Amino acid sequence: MPTRDAGPFPGRVLDALAAAADRPVVEHGARAVTGAELLDLVGRIAAGLREAGLGPGDGVALLLGVTPEAFAVVLAAHAVGARVVGVRPGLPDAQLRHLLGLDIAAVVTDSGERHAPRTLTVDALCATRADGGPPRPAGRPGDVARLIHTSGSTGMPKACAQTYAAMTAAWATRPAEWPPVIRELAPRLERHLVFGTLSSQVVFEYAVLAVVAGGTVVVADRPELPDAITRHRASSSVITVPRLAKLVAAQRRDPADLSSLRALVVSGSPLTAARHREALEVLGPVVFHGYGQTETGMISMAGPADPPGSVGVPPPAVDVEVRDERGAPVPVGVDGELFVRTPAQAGSYWADPERSAEVFTGGWVRTRDLGRFDPDGRLHLTGRTRDVVIVNANLHHVGPIERVLAEHPDVAEAYVVAVPDEDTGEAVHAFVVPTTGREPDPAALRALVTDRLGAACAPARVTAIAEPPLAPSGKPDKRLLSTQT
Template sequence: MNLLEAAGDRPVFEHGARAVTGAQMLGLVRRIAAGLRAAAVGPGDGLAMMLGVTPEAFAATIAAYVVGARAVGVRPGLPDGQLRHVLHQDITAVVTDAATGPEHAPRTLTVSELLAASGEDGPLRLSGRPEDVARLVYTSGSTGTPKACAQTYAAMNAAWTARPEAWPPAIRELASRLRRYLVFGSLGSQVMMEYGVLTLAAGGTMVVADPPAFPDAITRYRATASVITVPRLYKLVAAQRTAPADLSSLRALMVSGSPLDASRLREALDVLGPVVFQGYGQTETGTISMATPRDVPPSVGFPPDVVDVEVRDADGRPVPPGVDGELYVRTPAQAIGYWAEPAETAEVFVDGWVRTRDLGHFDEDGRLYLTGRTRDVVIVNANLYYAGPIERVLAAAPDIAEAYVVGAPDEDTGEAVHAFVVPVADRIPDLGSLRALVGERLGEACVPATITILDEVPTAPNGKPDKRLLTTAIPRGRPASGRFS
């Protein structure tokens, strides 16, 4: 609320030709909050937010927090079965900007009817209780079934995003570049919303670009910043090499969703300039670390002082710098667990720490490096091999732009490695050489049983590479190569 009050007559949200000031946005929040209270929605009630990317959607999300409800962001395009599951997770009502809600919604409240209420006079009455869950944010499901991370009001208030005095150096540098930040997809996305709040705190404007066609959206909206996934970054770099667009307004691209190969990062910096920020975080924890364009690839920067990161071995003991292990993290705004998932909560949330299931190490200077995931593995002849190192060897080959590795059952070895590669434009990779390279660097057990050439990697709705779909596309009969597009 303080950010909107401080903004006053400054535009905070731009939707097409419409610019909404801080004062106007605060007025929307007041009216929607009054509408929610008139609908008997209050502390502890679950609100499924099925909204587009509009000023009213942003206001509705903030209003849900004002009345103390539990806001649940619903990703657009969710399959019907998953949508039913979400809407049966203690949901009181669905808030939508459509004329009607889904058939299986317990109750539907449209933004238009909520806005019909008169705004409350005087200071906003905040009803959220510290121990109540403020929001549920679903994980991407990149390594399993999506789970709902529960963040309390106390944790939300402890976050540093909206407090410039608490920004670590990397975030302070990023914030200075967020004059016009593109928003798209869903405001229920933790990443999209977190950078949005940071933009408002930095005095910038959230600018709607949906769908986010790059580089056109950057040029059309004179954007200074945007979130971008690794596949989209690769495509943008390739497009700039062949048909450069005017990206003179661009100051920051926040890479999110999956690690960025060091050689591809250097290429992006060479083509786009010093604009690439590589963020590392999880839905369970929020931001853990941030690498600026000046940081040493492939590190993800220095975790800020308010974030604790320990690298531990398989027995849970801390390891020294330079040694890989699993990352355990504590952040001020981390979730308290998974909603209605006690077994999963007990496995991941341990003694106040979050098990990231990510592998990495620190260098002697305190920079953090990611090297893989504990569950992104292939078990060959009862020995465990991580997909990350195999992907990095393949991606480092001069003819390969992207590489992805999955495992599949194998009659001879229990599981076998299967690779999918996206070639550099106009190049035809020598698949035999790729297999030999992997064997030379990592050993015969890591050599892919098949290598499939992709025109582009298939992505899940959240923009991440869809490894589950790749698994279904493994060629039968174990040929050395194939093609899938």
């Protein structure tokens, strides 16, 4: 890797592509794209964006699949210094309109469908003639480099604003600053399987890590496991807890040849000690258990040799404090709320000062997760302070779900709790108090929530109750409701 100053993000990634000139860095079906070819794509797309008048500080929304061109578009948009807004597929129309209304100068899509007056297609951008030579990163340190969106469970997605200075400081592109667990992981990303969307912070950053580490990003159009691993001879992938549970069950039932597999990075929700232990037993020493948030990026990670149930030792560049209800640090072994500082953390929620003040405080990020340190410095997650449901690794606040359910004419009151789910990790269980003389139809309630908030928020179970149990304070006691699931 060149030692010169690579400039702002994605300078180090472009250097890695130049160093991998003749080596495949992205594989998609029968197509293998070398570092030089991907770098050329980035240059042409960046030139096309500049020809469209886009540059530092301009908002660019990306509605893309997972392809070599999509990867190049993300890098090119950052190379011109734009404020990049990745849009996940399958969003409800209201949330899509909200994202495209966040001071967006242009939309880039690979579908040909127009989403805004200024819609640019990937094909047209790739046909642009490059300016000559690799693009020179133009991001300004204090500018917002990207808006990374939370699940949208509060009605509309919250946009975490990460600056170019923060993206440039991130560990993924800086091998000299990789913490020990990433040094252990990086060589295992030789054939790193990706699927879903590059709008996912985790998917994109581990793809970048794979390229910087000398690996190949392998795109899986059919992401079913274990088939995708065996078909592509994948050495690594990012996986959610529910998908890990399914993979472990499939291997117990009918073992596939996973001899190529060297790393599964478990992300999105906590992995219990029992599931962690079972995964190591069935799959071997390939499980890396990551902990992070949209607001912070990676906070800590356990390697295969760490005790099951922990998320490892936070790296030196990350500060983690466990605090009590008064905000004072607690001793080792005592549970408390986790406050975190990372070099790459977001600075605020875009255009949302009220929520920003709740979470971004004094240079720290309030995670609203509960945890403790053990005597060896390993971090253990023990719960959360938020009233949320985590479905397929996406966090959904229950308040908006309850409000939508209560809008139905057959529902007088609604209370939502999380229940374990083998397919999605957790699912929504709604307890509803019917309007007098009415009988709520669960299918109608699911359809209402799906239309307003998306399918992940729709209740998997609906239970009618005469009234909720009350806590000593006189408020509805959801802990008691949870025992009735």
